[in-house]
Amino acid sequence: MTRSVTAPHVGIWMYENGGGREIEQRLVHALAERGIQTSTGLNLRDARAKDGQISCNGVVMEQLDAFLSYNAGQQTQFQVYLYQALSQAIPTLNNYDAFALAEDKFRTSHLLNSQGICTADYRLCHKNDMDGLKQALRDFGGKLIYKPTDGWGGVGIVKIDSEQALDMLLPFLSRTDLRYFYVERFIDYDNTDYRIDVVDGKFVGCYGRKAPKDDWKTNITSGGSVFVREPDDEVVELALRAASTLGLEIAGVDLIYDREREEYVVLEVNTIPAFATPEQEALGINFNQAKIDAMVELIERTATQHNALHTHKVA
Incomplete structure (x- = not known):
């Protein structure tokens, strides 16, 4: 008996706006240098499931060694439903259970609190x-x-x-x-926050966000702006603990400082934190390469392990 060996094969669905297409190309190139095949554009909106298989744009998803789903803005109930089903067959990043947990603000706060991590x-x-x-x-x-x-x-x-x-x-x-x-x-804070990016249990980057004048929400989609911000060890450690507690391989942890209680608070944990846009990189927010490197390491290890376990023997 000999063992039939094929290169690990990874599926990717990446957002395209804000520099996402370039990030995808850099991921694909880095994975190819490590001998890993990739199929991109695997938007589960276009998928169909039948006869025990989910097919998307000509790819049988269960034959992949890992699937990176990295598009927050276009997730629908249908896509998430297939994401859950697919996670029972192959590794998904993030893993579905952690993804579903972190997407629920109550369950996130409840679990973090139970583990001694301060939230609102x-x-x-x-x-x-x-x-x-x-x-x-x-x-x-x-x-x-x-x-x-x-x-x-x-x-x-x-x-x-x-x-x-x-x-x-x-x-x-x-x-x-x-x-x-x-x-x-409602927490008394200075209308700024920290966004801490975590990949595979490691800190990979940070930036700050500031709410617009006469508002209190720092979200970019709500008019917030970004700025260069260096976190201290306490902020980084809190973000790492939050991501680990939720079981996320990739996370963007939002923290603010509660001026009344004089402590940092985890406000939210994002499962698909965006990379810095070209405009944000021009401001000096330059963690993209570190994040790509960490994600490539994570994807390679995940896909290689799955590939090794499922390589089949032939006569």
């Missing part, structure tokens, strides 16, 4: 528990943030700073199909 104080209330929601507002000093438990880019996040404002919002919320309300204490 939070409450999860049944949609009919108006008394509990109003009590949370009082307990949080008259200011809270309503957040959808899923979503990204600050979409749907609302600041509530009085019981009157809450009363005005409740009729709208009651008409939605929400099953519960997730709210957080």
